Amino acid sequence: MSSSQNLPISDPPSSATGNAAWSSASSATPALRAFVARLTEFTRRAFTRRRPWYELVDRTAFSKPDSLSDATSRIRKNYNYFRVNYITLLSAVLAFSLLSHPFSLLTIVSLVAAWLFLYIFRAPDQPVVIGGRTFSDREILGILIILTVFVVFLTSVGSLLMSATLIGLGIVCVHGAFRDPEDLFLDDQEIPGTGLFSSFTGAATSAAVADVMARV
Numbered sequence: 001m002s003s004s005q006n007l008p009i010s011d012p013p014s015s016a017t018g019n020a021a022w023s024s025a026s027s028a029t030p031a032l033r034a035f036v037a038r039l040t041e042f043t044r045r046a047f048t049r050r051r052p053w054y055e056l057v058d059r060t061a062f063s064k065p066d067s068l069s070d071a072t073s074r075i076r077k078n079y080n081y082f083r084v085n086y087i088t089l090l091s092a093v094l095a096f097s098l099l100s101h102p103f104s105l106l107t108i109v110s111l112v113a114a115w116l117f118l119y120i121f122r123a124p125d126q127p128v129v130i131g132g133r134t135f136s137d138r139e140i141l142g143i144l145i146i147l148t149v150f151v152v153f154l155t156s157v158g159s160l161l162m163s164a165t166l167i168g169l170g171i172v173c174v175h176g177a178f179r180d181p182e183d184l185f186l187d188d189q190e191i192p193g194t195g196l197f198s199s200f201t202g203a204a205t206s207a208a209v210a211d212v213m214a215r216v
Contacts, residue, residue: 050084055184056175063180075176081184086176090168097164104157111151115144 055061065071079086098105118128119140128135135143152158 046084046087050088051082053085056082056085056179061180061183062178065177071177074179074181075173077181077184078176078179079172081181082176086172089171090165093168093171094161094164097160097167101156101160104160107151107155107157108161111148114147119144 065074098108119137122128124137128140152161
């Protein structure tokens with residue numbers, strides 16, 4: 001004669017730190033999804049304003065500027081017209097630099113993730129518990145600021161980002177100075193103050209900035 005017994009099944013234990021991290025990530029999900037949705041919409045609308053790349057590299061439109069003021073005027077006009085193309089080019093230079101240095105890329109991604117999940121998109125009533133100790137918002141902010149300063153100024157990540165940015169800006173300035181904008185239709189450009197980033201900075205980040213200022 002044999003009998004079967006139902007063995008009790010219980011969930012595996014989890015540490016307080018793991019629960020806190022999971023809860024923090026879960027509570028940040030709605031705000032993060034809203035931010036990603038705004039960012040995606042902004043990127044889609046921005047790329048609809050991108051100029052054809054053949055206009056950017058039209059060899060017949062290149063000429064030497066007559067003076068420094070002429071070069072400055074060309075850069076301003078070309079930036080207004082090729083704004084999205086220039087930002088795309090600068091982003092490509094930064095991406096290439098980070099991809100060629102995996103450690104720096106991992107460091108930047110980890111730092112951004114720490115800011116997003118531990119401070120910006122974390123619910124104010126959701127504490128951060130590390131090693132059994134609860135950290136306040138001011139403590140978390142201080143730790144993140146110190147960590148950011150350390151990463152940017154005391155490691156090779158900061159010099160890499162600075163070098164890539166300067167290279168990208170150099171390419172943009174050289175192109176803008178030697179690209180004659182006379183054949184570009186500049187009359188239909190956006191009014192200053194309604195540029196590429198205005199809608200995004202006004203809508204996509206307003207809630208996050210307000211939340212950060214409320215915590216300080």
